[in-house]
Amino acid sequence: MTTAEAGKSGGMGKDLVVYLCLLALAGLQFAIAFQSIDTSQMFVRMLAVAIVEAALAVLFFMHLWTEKRGFAMFVLVFTIFVLLAMQYGWTDSTRMVVGAPFSK
Amino acid sequence: MSEADSTLEGHATGLSVGPAFSIPTKKLAIWLFIIADTMTFAACLVAYGFLRNGSADWPRPFHSVTNVALMTFVLLTSSLTMLIGLRAARVGDKAGAFRWTMITAALGILFALLHVREWLGLIHEGMTLFKNPWGNGLFGASFFSVTGLHLTHVTGGVIALFAVGMRYRGGRYNADDIEVLGLYWHFVDLVWMFVVPLVYLLNLAH
Numbered sequence: 001m002t003t004a005e006a007g008k009s010g011g012m013g014k015d016l017v018v019y020l021c022l023l024a025l026a027g028l029q030f031a032i033a034f035q036s037i038d039t040s041q042m043f044v045r046m047l048a049v050a051i052v053e054a055a056l057a058v059l060f061f062m063h064l065w066t067e068k069r070g071f072a073m074f075v076l077v078f079t080i081f082v083l084l085a086m087q088y089g090w091t092d093s094t095r096m097v098v099g100a101p102f103s104k
Numbered sequence: 105m106s107e108a109d110s111t112l113e114g115h116a117t118g119l120s121v122g123p124a125f126s127i128p129t130k131k132l133a134i135w136l137f138i139i140a141d142t143m144t145f146a147a148c149l150v151a152y153g154f155l156r157n158g159s160a161d162w163p164r165p166f167h168s169v170t171n172v173a174l175m176t177f178v179l180l181t182s183s184l185t186m187l188i189g190l191r192a193a194r195v196g197d198k199a200g201a202f203r204w205t206m207i208t209a210a211l212g213i214l215f216a217l218l219h220v221r222e223w224l225g226l227i228h229e230g231m232t233l234f235k236n237p238w239g240n241g242l243f244g245a246s247f248f249s250v251t252g253l254h255l256t257h258v259t260g261g262v263i264a265l266f267a268v269g270m271r272y273r274g275g276r277y278n279a280d281d282i283e284v285l286g287l288y289w290h291f292v293d294l295v296w297m298f299v300v301p302l303v304y305l306l307n308l309a310h
Contacts, residue, residue: 033305046301071125
């Protein structure tokens with residue numbers, strides 16, 4: 001089904017449900033911010049919620065769910081690969097905190 | 105038709121095997137832009153996280169979440185109004201599509217005003233790009249960079265909403281153009297879902 005067809009055939013109900021889910025998940029992020037947990041745990045939980053929110057937005061608001069499978073796979077694989085490739089620097093940022101010297 | 109023309113036409117026919125992934129070219133273009141922009145925001149957020157993780161005295165200047173919660177609500181709601189506008193455009197309801205596109209733009213302006221209020225509050229408390237009263241001076245630079253990049257996208261989106269909305273009403277654009285603009289607007293909303301926890305909620309003063 002193309003996006004246009006999906007737009008014609010689907011009702012507002014699904015969009016409204018997704019919108020309410022996104023509001024609830026955003027609220028969950030705010031609730032996590034007031035939990036008595038350490039920052040790293042808080043970060044992991046908030047990031048997990050943000051990823052679920054992003055997935056909902058991409059699949060239903062941006063209609064990737066109804067696009068051609070090949071295109072959806074192209075977007076997902078390419079984006080995830082580059083996002084993962086950006087994670088190489090974290091160990092070095094931790095080294096900065098503990099003051100460990102550069103490896104020789 | 106000359107021999108050169110027919111040769112060119114032959115080439116064109118040979119190359120025109122249909123749009124990539126069988127989706128309209130405009131939509132493919134905005135998706136490629138969104139993927140590229142994802143990298144820009146990801147790089148900024150990773151750099152922000154790197155600085156925050158590598159700093160022992162990272163500031164926690166936010167005492168209230170009211171403003172940022174309101175901003176989140178406004179932006180999420182603007183995504184819904186954008187969807188309603190697209191749906192109206194798809195069924196040929198020109199007035200409805202224009203009205204909802206303008207409502208989306210108004211919500212975008214409200215978001216920007218709330219954002220500026222947030223900035224002015226921090227500046228009033230003494231935060232600049234390179235120093236602040238709470239801790240690591242890099243906080244200001246990274247905060248203004250990440251949120252400023254997002255605010256620039258919102259501002260650009262609002263201008264595009266007005267421009268596309270007016271041209272749609274004038275008959276120069278169609279529902280596909282509203283859809284392409286909607287993809288961009290939802291992306292701006294999506295990025296905010298990561299900016300809020302990383303930049304605001306993790307820096308709440310407890």
